[in-house]
Amino acid sequence: MELTAFWIFSSLAVLSAVGVVFFRNIIYAVLSLISTLIMISGLFFAMGAELIGALQIIIYAVAIVVFYVLVISTVPEFKGKAFEPKFILISLPVGFLIFLELAFVSLYGAWKSNTGIFTPEVISEVSNVKAVSTVLFTKYLFPFEVASLILLVAMIGAIIIGKKEHVIDEEAKS
Amino acid sequence: MVPYEYYVALSGLLMVLGLIGIAVRRNIIALLLSTELMLNAVNIAFVAFDMKLADVSGQVFVFFILTIAAAEAAVGLGLIMAIYRLRKDVDTETLTELKN
Numbered sequence: 001m002e003l004t005a006f007w008i009f010s011s012l013a014v015l016s017a018v019g020v021v022f023f024r025n026i027i028y029a030v031l032s033l034i035s036t037l038i039m040i041s042g043l044f045f046a047m048g049a050e051l052i053g054a055l056q057i058i059i060y061a062v063a064i065v066v067f068y069v070l071v072i073s074t075v076p077e078f079k080g081k082a083f084e085p086k087f088i089l090i091s092l093p094v095g096f097l098i099f100l101e102l103a104f105v106s107l108y109g110a111w112k113s114n115t116g117i118f119t120p121e122v123i124s125e126v127s128n129v130k131a132v133s134t135v136l137f138t139k140y141l142f143p144f145e146v147a148s149l150i151l152l153v154a155m156i157g158a159i160i161i162g163k164k165e166h167v168i169d170e171e172a173k174s
Numbered sequence: 175m176v177p178y179e180y181y182v183a184l185s186g187l188l189m190v191l192g193l194i195g196i197a198v199r200r201n202i203i204a205l206l207l208s209t210e211l212m213l214n215a216v217n218i219a220f221v222a223f224d225m226k227l228a229d230v231s232g233q234v235f236v237f238f239i240l241t242i243a244a245a246e247a248a249v250g251l252g253l254i255m256a257i258y259r260l261r262k263d264v265d266t267e268t269l270t271e272l273k274n
Contacts (some may be wrong), residue, residue, distance in 0.1 A: 003176050010184045013184070017191045020191075020195065021194055021195035021199070026204060033207050033210060036214070037214065040214050040217070046176075047181070047222065052217070052221060052237070055237065059244060060210075064210070064243060067248065067251050068206075071203065071251045071254060074258075075258050081200060082199065082200060084198055091193075095193055095197075096190070098193065099186050099187060099189075102186035102190070107182065115227045116227055116230065118228050119228045131230045135231060136234045139231075140231075147237075147238055147241040150245050151241060154246075158252035161249065161255075164259070
């Protein structure tokens, strides 16, 4: 059952990721990105990470993709060539080599890390959401607060960068 | 149970696809889309190793990556808007003031 889910979700995710990279029209690329994100969220659900799967849909597939669609709607259609033709020939074999290296290091590297206490029995007793949020709000409380600060800084920065340079202040003139 | 190696191989494949996208595309927005792909590949690897090591710390880090991705998209797209307003162009081939 889980194996079937894995093959379906992963093949669709890889197919959509190829679409993100190789669609000429940027709107199609964004739609493929939504498909990839939803398939990856399905993979998270299949792995038993329910909280992350739900957050993936809410934050990525809704919030971030809406950013992209808004910006694409303001930037008109891209006219130049979509690809750098000389880089395709170089990047495909190099990418394949990097993939082999990543796979080798990940599978045959020394993953002698300590195992945690959240074995499947514990996870089935307390739910996944409770386990993740317990660790998030005890051990990683300070990084959590820093993450909120980063979001605030990014919001202010995006507003300041994105606003128009010369706004004529009518009230200040009169 | 699916062996965790499958998930790690999928993560490597998505990472390489994002890398190829960054090398190949010429539209700046497409570069940001490829970055999102690479961040998602890291997310899959985190959750897969969590499954192997019976821990949940990786999922906490996926949460942080989601936060950083939202911040990155906001700032990056704001920069793209500013560049477009200044130059009326989002082609990486012509935006080469910093070269030379």
